[in-house]
Amino acid sequence: MELPVATVTQHDQWKVESQVFRIYDLFGNLPPNAQSVMIELQRDNHIEYLTRGLRQLPPSFCTLDASRPWLCYWILHSLALLGESVDDELEHNTIDFLSRCQDPSGGYGGGPGQLPHLATTYAAVNALITVGGDQALSSINRCELYKFLQQMKHPSGGFRMHDGGEIDVRACYTAISVASILNILDDDLVHNVGSFILSCQTYEGGISGEPGSEAHGGYTFCGVATMILINQINRLDLPRLIDWLVFRQGKEFGFQGRTNKLVDGCYSFWQGGVFPLLQRVRSIIDEQLVLPDAGGHSTTNGTHTSTTSSISEVGESFEGTSSHVDDACHSRQEVNFNDIGYNFVKRPIEMEPLFHSLALQQYILLCSQEEKGGMKDKPGLSRDFYHTCYCLSGLSVCQHMWSDEEDSPVLPRALMGSYSNLLEPIHPLFNVVLEQYHEAREFFTRD
Amino acid sequence: MDSDEEQEWVPLKNRPEWSDVVPVEQDDGPNPVVPIAYKEEFTETMNYFRALYRADERSPRALQLTTEAIKLNSGNYTVWHFRRLILKALSADLQNELDFTEDIARANSKNYQLWHHRRWVAEILGTNATTQELEFTKKILSHDAKHYHAWSHRQWVLQELGGWEDELDYCHELLEEDVFNNSAWNQRNFVITRSPFLGGLKAMRESEVSYTLKAIVAHPENESSWRYLRGLYKNDNQSWMKNTQISSVCLKILIAKTDCIFALSTLLDLICHGFQASQEFRDAVDALRNSDLEQAESDLAKTICSLLETVDPIRVNYWKWRKSMLCQDAN
Numbered sequence: 001m002e003l004p005v006a007t008v009t010q011h012d013q014w015k016v017e018s019q020v021f022r023i024y025d026l027f028g029n030l031p032p033n034a035q036s037v038m039i040e041l042q043r044d045n046h047i048e049y050l051t052r053g054l055r056q057l058p059p060s061f062c063t064l065d066a067s068r069p070w071l072c073y074w075i076l077h078s079l080a081l082l083g084e085s086v087d088d089e090l091e092h093n094t095i096d097f098l099s100r101c102q103d104p105s106g107g108y109g110g111g112p113g114q115l116p117h118l119a120t121t122y123a124a125v126n127a128l129i130t131v132g133g134d135q136a137l138s139s140i141n142r143c144e145l146y147k148f149l150q151q152m153k154h155p156s157g158g159f160r161m162h163d164g165g166e167i168d169v170r171a172c173y174t175a176i177s178v179a180s181i182l183n184i185l186d187d188d189l190v191h192n193v194g195s196f197i198l199s200c201q202t203y204e205g206g207i208s209g210e211p212g213s214e215a216h217g218g219y220t221f222c223g224v225a226t227m228i229l230i231n232q233i234n235r236l237d238l239p240r241l242i243d244w245l246v247f248r249q250g251k252e253f254g255f256q257g258r259t260n261k262l263v264d265g266c267y268s269f270w271q272g273g274v275f276p277l278l279q280r281v282r283s284i285i286d287e288q289l290v291l292p293d294a295g296g297h298s299t300t301n302g303t304h305t306s307t308t309s310s311i312s313e314v315g316e317s318f319e320g321t322s323s324h325v326d327d328a329c330h331s332r333q334e335v336n337f338n339d340i341g342y343n344f345v346k347r348p349i350e351m352e353p354l355f356h357s358l359a360l361q362q363y364i365l366l367c368s369q370e371e372k373g374g375m376k377d378k379p380g381l382s383r384d385f386y387h388t389c390y391c392l393s394g395l396s397v398c399q400h401m402w403s404d405e406e407d408s409p410v411l412p413r414a415l416m417g418s419y420s421n422l423l424e425p426i427h428p429l430f431n432v433v434l435e436q437y438h439e440a441r442e443f444f445t446r447d
Numbered sequence: 448m449d450s451d452e453e454q455e456w457v458p459l460k461n462r463p464e465w466s467d468v469v470p471v472e473q474d475d476g477p478n479p480v481v482p483i484a485y486k487e488e489f490t491e492t493m494n495y496f497r498a499l500y501r502a503d504e505r506s507p508r509a510l511q512l513t514t515e516a517i518k519l520n521s522g523n524y525t526v527w528h529f530r531r532l533i534l535k536a537l538s539a540d541l542q543n544e545l546d547f548t549e550d551i552a553r554a555n556s557k558n559y560q561l562w563h564h565r566r567w568v569a570e571i572l573g574t575n576a577t578t579q580e581l582e583f584t585k586k587i588l589s590h591d592a593k594h595y596h597a598w599s600h601r602q603w604v605l606q607e608l609g610g611w612e613d614e615l616d617y618c619h620e621l622l623e624e625d626v627f628n629n630s631a632w633n634q635r636n637f638v639i640t641r642s643p644f645l646g647g648l649k650a651m652r653e654s655e656v657s658y659t660l661k662a663i664v665a666h667p668e669n670e671s672s673w674r675y676l677r678g679l680y681k682n683d684n685q686s687w688m689k690n691t692q693i694s695s696v697c698l699k700i701l702i703a704k705t706d707c708i709f710a711l712s713t714l715l716d717l718i719c720h721g722f723q724a725s726q727e728f729r730d731a732v733d734a735l736r737n738s739d740l741e742q743a744e745s746d747l748a749k750t751i752c753s754l755l756e757t758v759d760p761i762r763v764n765y766w767k768w769r770k771s772m773l774c775q776d777a778n
């Protein structure tokens with residue numbers, strides 16, 4: 001008898017499954033005290049790995065020479081999640097270095113003298129907010145930054161990553177996130193962004209980088225966070241988005257980025273981080289569920305139906321004429337865009353987490369964690385600062401999913417391992433540690 | 448190859464054609480964070496690059512220097528940007544750019560800059576580039592069939608330059624090779640909804656439904672085909688709910704009792720949209736229940752949710768939530 005040959009997808013998947021299950025078997029067969037050692041967050045080793053990277057990087061990092069503000073953010077944010085701050089000298093050096101990446105006409109480049117770029121601008125701003133203090137926060141030239149954001153704005157509603165650069169959902173998120181946290185978000189920047197993001201929600205339910213591309217974890221986080229920041233989350237089909245999202249968590253316990261792709265620790269944040277966003281828009285999800293056919297025709301509520309369908313048509317054709325849709329959405333309720341992020345974390349959580357939080361924590365701690373410090377994509381691969389940042393961010397999201405108010409204690413049932421694994425909570429729209437967010441908010445809303 | 452090139456590298460300060468240029472050091476400050484221990488070749492190339500970039504020198508030697516800089520770090524978007532300014536100023540032969548980007552892709556094709564550059568070049572070359580671009584992406588996809596950038600580029604080529612004629616066949620080929628390739632299913636959706644030759648989603652629906660149902664029956668555990676099926680009815684849930692072929696396939700899979708998760712979740716969605724399940728469906732779902740573990744529910748949708756909580760434990764919270772939402776929209 002001829003056995004069917006496995007496809008590439010199946011072959012790769014089975015290989016990873018067997019690696020992951022071997023680790024879980026090993027863990028399952030250990031006595032309890034050995035288990036608690038294995039599930040421990042290797043704090044000191046992570047801190048050492050991160051701090052060393054901030055001080056010196058080997059020649060292999062030449063390929064990240066245009067991403068140095070990202071390196072700053074990944075490292076500093078990881079340290080902040082661990083409750084660790086760097087010493088005064090390193091803080092000062094960070095502020096000085098990022099100032100050299102800041103373009104005189106606004107925005108931050110990937111290194112000193114490089115063109116300003118939206119992604120590195122997001123990274124630099126978040127890094128400086130993470131450092132905190134007046135010196136760091138006042139080093140950001142908000143006036144020029146606003147002009148840079150306006151220059152990157154494209155008639156489609158999207159943003160270009162840099163002068164003449166690509167337009168995608170990442171660019172929208174990084175622009176809107178930065179503008180929101182710096183208190184400079186306005187109608188001009190928001191104009192048509194919602195239509196662009198909407199045109200990227202695919203038939204699967206998730207969000208792609210550009211219209212027509214495949215639904216993807218990174219873009220889904222960016223798209224959802226952007227829609228919340230511009231007060232248009234109701235335009236997305238949330239039940240379909242949730243259905244796609246929950247299916248990204250697999251039997252390896254971690255998240256994959258796309259349907260039938262392999263698990264990867266960084267999606268702990270890109271996919272897992274969408275859940276705390278959804279938890280706080282429960283009423284909108286409920287509304288859409290009660291009108292399950294809002295996307296097309298039928299049912300009772302004529303207004304909702306026609307609004308949604310006309311918007312999706314507009315989204316597909318990138319005409320400049322679609323402005324009335326945005327206007328209509330805005331006039332529905334007067335809202336100060338810059339308060340949305342602040343009010344968002346004050347909203348009560350009215351919904352249990354819809355994914356398996358303990359399982360995800362297990363994947364992060366047992367499969368993504370490098371014992372000698374740092375985090376990685378999956379077993380067999382090597383650690384890096386990007387995966388360290390997003391595995392830790394995802395871990396923090398898991399731990400704080402049940403905490404209703406900002407200061408309420410984390411319950412033992414929310415936590416995999418002991419309390420020594422507990423990380424600082426983040427602001428889920430910006431992915432900066434909450435305490436630092438509040439300091440920045442206060443600083444940037446001062447007159 | 449690489450080591451040969453490294454050995455051949457002559458420092459720019461020793462090359463007579465560069466003797467008039469004063470290199471510009473990177474302004475890293477006295478104590479930079481995340482400092483990279485650059486190799487000499489990297490530092491020197493970038494120092495000369497900075498000098499020309501600052502002087503805005505759009506010359507053949509500047510073009511050559513960007514080639515060297517990009518080879519050292521293909522993620523440096525500033526260098527790519529300057530390269531485009533030079534190419535425009537020199538009215539350079541853009542055919543060479545296609546070779547150049549292909550060369551860079553060979554070392555590392557997962558990079559936004561390379562694909563953005565390629566798109567810029569193809570846009571200028573216009574329909575002359577169509578075949579080449581489709582072949583180029585096909586080649587990349589033959590090594591990595593889910594390459595995100597390659598698929599985005601291919602979609603851009605189809606939309607801007609054309610070449611739709613064989614695309615549905617190409618999707619079919621890829622799915623024959625690997626029916627779990629979600630990127631190929633996504634491309635199939637792209638083609639049937641946007642190709643100017645196929646008449647759009649509605650015209651294609653019937654044949655696509657039977658194509659997809661065949662794939663589902665062969666692999667009921669394949670999420671990609673189920674999501675594709677659902678996508679065929681985007682904004683038309685009523686036609687989806689009323690298509691008896693779809694509910695029949697669900698029933699068939701439930702009766703077979705293996706890999707039922709997507710059949711169950713599809714049946715749940717159908718019921719939520721008004722599908723009236725017959726006794727056959729109830730019997731098939733009941734037969735899957737472990738009567739000791741789950742309480743019998745009078746309501747079929749609730750029973751399905753409870754069943755999914757057991758057979759799909761990673762999503763237990765989701766199915767509980769779905770169940771809780773059933774009470775609300777029951778009317």
Ligand SMILES: [Zn+2]
Pocket residue numbers: 264265266267377387
């Ligand atoms: Zn990753």
